[in-house]
Amino acid sequence: MEGLIANLALGFGVALSFQNILYCLGGVLLGTLIGVLPGIGPVATIAMLLPVTFTLPPVSALIMLAGIYYGAQYGGSTTAILVNLPGEVSSVVTCLDGYQMARQGRAGPALGISAIGSFIAGCVATVVIALFAPPLAEVALKFGPAEYFSLMVLGLVGATVLAHGSLVKAIAMVLLGLLLGLVGTDVNSGVARFNFSIPELSDGIGFVGVAMGVFGFGEIILNLETQAKGGPREIFTKKVSNLLPSLQDFKDCAGSIARGTVLGCALGILPGGGALLASFAAYTLEKKVSKNQANFGKGAIQGVAAPESANNAGAQASFIPLLTLGIPSNPVMALMIGAMMIQGIAPGPQVMTERAELFWGMIASMWVGNLMLVVLNLPMIGLWIKLLTVPYRYLYPAIIVFMCVGIYSLSNSPWDVMMTAMWGIGGYIFARLECEPAPLMLGFILGPLMEENLRRAMLLSRGDPIVFFTRPISAGMLAVAALLLLIVLAPAIRQKREEAFVAD
Template structure:
């Protein structure tokens, strides 16, 4: 314990210099801004800014890049709640209940719940990172390809549970997502699959392209199909910016559950913020609704607070495998490895011993950054709410433009913009047929990772499928997945699900 206090005091002495505070603020501001702008995302921004970090001291560079990463988790929830545009992949789930709250005139409490949940979880995630960095890496060591595959199967089964309405439609959407994930170049052989001789498809279908199309453009087409007085953005006047006492009572346990889940899943490579937010929402839907509580998908504040807490806790603890093992658990962390090597720092266990100022300074800066984000974001709730008073006929061309700019900036490719438009029509059809697009996106993200780990596991076991059930951790994850599936398919639960979603 005294060691931890000594380490943290060293970290705060490094982070509290004027220069490092300034770069933490720049990172948080940039992160919030790119989270709010749909399509940009932290990966693109950090990739664009990597060359600029050459000139900065190593600690300042990493503090700024980390600020961009967790700042984007905050900002991504803003557009998800206000205009049903997840600015960040991990905000897809927040849009389900956050946007429903905004349509009921409760955008203020939804944004405040996201901000409060994010700050609490970010602070706890930082403490977990400081206290458990070393022992928790041993857990990550236990995961091989078979375990990752089983974990992702569990994630997909969770997405079936998560989807509102028909189970059959949810499974169909996941399969469609997995099929979309297969488009591109084969991992092992390097042969193009399902690209139909279109060069742009050899890299696969981008997550941002599909998310912007299905959520952003699909929502716009649906709104334009309605008479002007019924359009989503100006249905209700916004009342009250802060959550009520009842809201706090409902969301605090949800924030605690989301924080615990996010902190645990963030450590696993491939987990991070994204898997955490999906898992937290699944867990909330499993938790019994109190009498008089709004059903999930119709504006339940727990459906905003828990995933937002989980994705922030996950984004903080995903630094654990990077800083202690040198293994980047996701794309952003891979870019952080790039930033470290630019400055001649070898990521891995030796960072803690050879460069303690960097290690603990970065951890302390995360706590300061989370505080900055709350101070920046909660007063801005009123500003974001003002967006809702803009007439929709002015708003939708701006959303179309932002989406197009965001999509174009990822690959500098006009083909992506046309593909987004096409998926906009697909998104509209999903709305018409009552299909939930969130499982499709999870299938799209997890599909390529599942395939890679499945093939790796099969190579290592020389084609023996038994590897998934003979390894204890993999077998237990598959058992949980099977149990979840049995519970969801059992007649009594199925009947209750149908009753819960009849209120739609």
């Protein structure tokens, strides 16, 4: 305990420096902004800002990027409640009851309980990170290539099992991601492969372009199409008052916030889990435990408190595998790994020992950022509402220009811009086919790492694949991965899995 207190003191010393407070404030405000605006999201924003992090101190850069991610969870609820359109994908469930509360003149309490629940969940998730990340990192320091390969297999299986929608489509997206990760140069021989004699592909497909295209351009195209078909949306600008929920609201939501927080912390750690799965699971659980299930979908405040608490806890808990294992649990964490590598920091358990100020500074900054969000966001509701009234036909062209400038600045090449545009069309097609892109991105990121650790393990064992089954930790993870696949393929389990994502 003394060691934990000393480490937290170090972290707060870093996080509370004037420079890092400014970067944290900038990150959470930008995160809220992109959460409010539908069709952008933290993945595209962080991808666009990666070139900027070249010039920033490592701790400040990561504090800012982390703030963008969990700040977007706060902002997404504003659009979900006022416009019935999730600003951030994890807020899609909040639309069901939040929008109905706004129609009933209770937009203020809905926004208030959303912010308060997110704050409580974020603080608890940060405590979980501080308590569990260090021992997990110590275990990870003992991992060899075989263990890392098996861990990544387990991660991809977990991402497939927990992906939203069809299991077959999730498997197909993972396989597509793995194939894309093979494009480039062979790690052992240095021979170019699958580049179709295109020089720009000799170093592989750029992750930032794929992420910005699929999650940025693709979402914008989809949103423009949706708005063209649906017409103008009603925004409840005149009914937002009394942001502080009543005492009865707090009593009704106490259990919902607690359950959502626990679910978010548990599911956020899992590959492919994170904020989206946590919010769906929390809403489904609330419906099952509620004595008034008929109220859900008609303006039940528990239907706002539970998913908003869960998605914020899930977003912050997803930093645990990043900081301890160097493994991304979702596309945002994959970009965080990219930001660390830009700064010359190798992701993994050694970060805790070699860069303690970064490890604990990020953890402490999450407390600071959550406090900033709850203090600033409620008074700024009026500003976000005015932003929502700006027609998207004016906003999206400016956003696309900024995206193009960001992607071009990576290597000053129009090739990157063309690839991003191509992946934007791909992202739109994936959305129309109801194929979740997160498994694709995880397969794309983990594929090269899996190949590298597979080859290293085979080299050390002189070509004997039995090494993956004779090392206890490796064998255990492969067994869990196989068991997960067998369980989820059972018809009854598959039906339950699909029901977890249905909120009717």
